[in-house]
Amino acid sequence: MIAVGARPRMRRGVLLRYDRVRERHVLMYPEGVLVLNDTAADIVAHCDGGATVAEITATLRLRYRGVRDNDVAAVLDRLAGRGMIEVDAHG
């Protein structure tokens, strides 16, 4: 699992936007589109390469109730597995 001190960012060529037609946030990348739920979109929006996983988790706790320690990291793991998010090797 991604480390709590890692600073995730969107990979080059990946864009986040709100789609008015589907009324959902989406990640657009070279080969396709990934439709996000609201919490995942909120997490991705904080992946700027500056904030750590722990900081993003703390931010999400201000907005959503019942965010557990591993929730954010689990979403980031799935997004990293799909090539949307990356962290530096030393992160």
Added chain:
Amino acid sequence: MAEPPFGLLAELTHRCPLHCPYCSNPVELVRRADELTTEQWRDTLTQASELGVLQVHLSGGEPLARPDLPEIAAHAADLGCYVNLVTSGLGLTEQRMADLAARGVAHVQLSVQAADAALADRIAGTRAHQHKIAAAAVIKSAGLPLTVNAVLHRANHEQVGPLIELAERLGADRLELANTQYYGWGLVNRSALMPTEDQLAAATPVVRAARERLAGRMEIVYVVADYRDAYPKPCMHGWGARQLTVAPNGDVLPCPAASVLPDLELDNVTRRPLAEIWYESTSFNAFRGTDWMREPCRSCVRRDEDHGGCRCQAYLLTGDAANTDPVCSLSPHHDVVTKALAATSEVFTMRGVS
């Protein structure tokens, strides 16, 4: 009710400086005089965006052959679409690339024909390879992510290893090693393009080792033609399900190869609104869902998974688009595929050259 489409393949032109014998463009190419105008493309993109399209692939032919490419790309980007340029790289100067990047092109897919320059130029039917190497550098210096795409076939399959090394040298983020799909010119040349069992067996460990070595640096997508699979590919993720193609003349196609289907009445974006074509047209509803299916698809547990395979392949190989894709081992026509795997020829018919 169908869902809105995610992607639009915009075939801006069929004109191309290359003559690759595997080209997926139809054998009947659209002439320049019949191409949509700049304003018609802008309107098409606006309609596509309103319909739900998020991703626009600017393709061809060679999209750089259109002088209005920057304007078309900018319009797609201004609509909020992800703009992907699919190019041979010929004519992609540093200035043009910088301009396209500034206007919102987000990613470039560059084709290469082989790693060896002489072989690559023979396959392209022109001296193209050196221009591609230069184009890759220009794409990288514009700061855009680069996918290198190489279509594999019998004449270049041994180059899998060298192609991986070439893509690395070019700084590709991603490499697609895609075996030829047998449509358009690819079908014309099938017996000269079909890789041998030995070639395929030799490539597998090379790709596996490179994937391990390059993990996290360069993604490698390796696709083998479905002729050797037990079940067909889930073509287009289903007919009229996720993507549409607009041909250079404005014909709207459920799949890029669909112009071969003789009974399919195609609508044109200059004569009917795109949303109406997507949701209501005969062509987009012809093979939507599962109601059109015959046996063995109709009662098959895989019918929602592979959607009966490819309608164009079913037509091209069995003469009827509503048949099960004959690639499927359950198809009563499967022997046409088995026979095609055995046929060999050494002669290429080059695209657009007779």
